[in-house]
Amino acid sequence: MSRSHKIRIHYRQKGTHYTIEVPEDRYILHSGENQGVDLPFSCRNGACTTCAVRVLSGEIYQPEAMGLSQELRQRGYALLCVSYPRSDLEVETQDEDEVYELQFGRYFGKGKVKAGLPLDED
Ligand code: FES
Known part of the structure; x- marks a missing residue:
């Protein structure tokens, strides 16, 4: 058994809070769904x-x-679908497209952003 942490999630758009327990070796999004x-x-x-x-x-x-x-990671953003907890956590959902805009807004024109995703594929 790996250690679990308590994750408090503020879903701002819905005005809801959730508290879930997530083991250190599980993704937070997936554990939440479960x-x-x-x-x-x-x-x-x-x-x-x-x-x-x-x-x-x-x-x-x-x-x-x-x-x-x-x-953006250093500024405290995280992607829950690939995030593991390392301590108890408190997180809140972003504004719609907030991270996307912060990251790509100044580099890419509207409508062209898809091609600009840094997918690191060969
Ligand atoms: S669902 Fe997490 S980055 Fe796409």
Whole structure:
């Protein structure tokens, strides 16, 4: 058994809070779903930023969050679909497309952003 942490999620758009327990070796999004928590997501593999949250307190481990720039990670954003907890956490959902805009808004024109996703594919 790996250690579990308590994750408090503020789903701002719905005005709801959830508290879930997530083991250190499980993704937070997936564990939440198993516990009946309905959160935004799309790709489930760290590329689209739909599941992005702001981390208000605590520590997250997200080595596969390739859709999130280093800068935004340092500013406290995380992708729940590929995030493991490393402590108890408090997170809140982003404004719609907030992370996407922060990351791509100044580099890409509207309508062209899809092609600009840093997917690191050969
Ligand atoms: S669901 Fe796409 S990055 Fe998490």
